[in-house]
Amino acid sequence: MNVAPRLTGLVGDTALPSLLELDHVSISYPTPDGILTAVEDVSFSIAAGERLVLLGPSGCGKSTLLRAVGGFLKPSAGEIRMNGRRIGAPGPDRMTVFQEFDQLLPWRTVLGNVRYALERGKSMPRRDAEAIARRWLERVGLKNFVDAFPHTLSGGMKQRVAIARAFALEPALLLMDEPFAALDALTRRQMQDELLKLCEETGNTALFVTHGIDEAIRVGTRILALTPHPGRLAATFDVPPDTRARGSSGFGELERRIQETVFSAPEIDHV
Numbered sequence: 001m002n003v004a005p006r007l008t009g010l011v012g013d014t015a016l017p018s019l020l021e022l023d024h025v026s027i028s029y030p031t032p033d034g035i036l037t038a039v040e041d042v043s044f045s046i047a048a049g050e051r052l053v054l055l056g057p058s059g060c061g062k063s064t065l066l067r068a069v070g071g072f073l074k075p076s077a078g079e080i081r082m083n084g085r086r087i088g089a090p091g092p093d094r095m096t097v098f099q100e101f102d103q104l105l106p107w108r109t110v111l112g113n114v115r116y117a118l119e120r121g122k123s124m125p126r127r128d129a130e131a132i133a134r135r136w137l138e139r140v141g142l143k144n145f146v147d148a149f150p151h152t153l154s155g156g157m158k159q160r161v162a163i164a165r166a167f168a169l170e171p172a173l174l175l176m177d178e179p180f181a182a183l184d185a186l187t188r189r190q191m192q193d194e195l196l197k198l199c200e201e202t203g204n205t206a207l208f209v210t211h212g213i214d215e216a217i218r219v220g221t222r223i224l225a226l227t228p229h230p231g232r233l234a235a236t237f238d239v240p241p242d243t244r245a246r247g248s249s250g251f252g253e254l255e256r257r258i259q260e261t262v263f264s265a266p267e268i269d270h271v
């Protein structure tokens with residue numbers, strides 16, 4: 001992986017080279033009532049191999065931040081850099097998995113969705129793209145559904161396709177915007193565990209957004225808690241590997257610490 005050989009100096013980092021840096025980023029939306037500040041002065045960085053979770057209540061600007069990292073939105077102040085270069089547009093180095101189940105192309109099969117992304121995103125010949133797509137679909141448990149169309153799949157299966165598609169492109173950074181939020185609790189747990197396994201096996205760097213403390217501890221190596229609207233950094237928590245097991249004493253203790261922080265974070269009026 002091409003990582004700029006420099007050290008990070010931003011919030012909560014160890015001395016590892018950073019893949020992504022957010023430098024005093026604010027993001028505003030024009031609305032009929034004036035400018036709405038969704039995210040205010042947020043700085044953090046992600047080192048290669050980390051899984052950073054942005055945790056915060058509804059409306060605190062998590063999706064806004066993720067869209068800006070994806071290159072779909074420009075910050076109104078500050079800068080976002082990948083490998084030291086300012087992000088100007090979306091690119092195959094950042095693949096996003098969204099919460100919504102409609103992120104697949106409905107007129108393409110499961111295999112077609114993943115294959116097409118590889119053909120487009122990596123300019124790959126069809127045969128190679130198909131082989132890689134099949135491998136990834138098998139890895140997420142959809143070997144027998146490659147010829148199915150999205151509308152015939154359950155929500156969890158659709159999310160599996162979206163995850164397979166994202167991993168297949170081997171992006172430097174995976175962006176996940178509450179991909180399991182619309183699933184039932186049992187499926188959500190299962191998918192969290194499967195995602196964790198895939199991330200650990202591939203060593204992928206990920207930026208994951210959630211409002212669930214449990215989910216944040218389960219999937220993240222580090223958690224950034226955001227304040228309610230507008231989103232600012234409230235606190236950062238490292239998640240040691242032995243804390244990740246549900247039911248472990250470390251899990252419960254970290255959950256309690258995060259809960260205290262999140263619930264005591266001040267509501268900041270926006271101007």
Ligand SMILES: Nc1ncnc2c1ncn2[C@@H]1O[C@H](COP(=O)(O)OP(=O)(O)OP(=O)(O)O)[C@@H](O)[C@H]1O
Binds near residue numbers: 056058062
């Ligand atoms: N396109 C838009 N135009 C105007 N305001 C927006 C737009 N998108 C988001 N907002 C506002 O920005 C703020 C942050 O929204 P955002 O969707 O980023 O929050 P979130 O943390 O992802 O919430 P949730 O957990 O509900 O998904 C909210 O006040 C929202 O109303």
Ligand SMILES: [Mg+2]
Binds near residue numbers: 062063064177
């Ligand atoms: Mg959101």
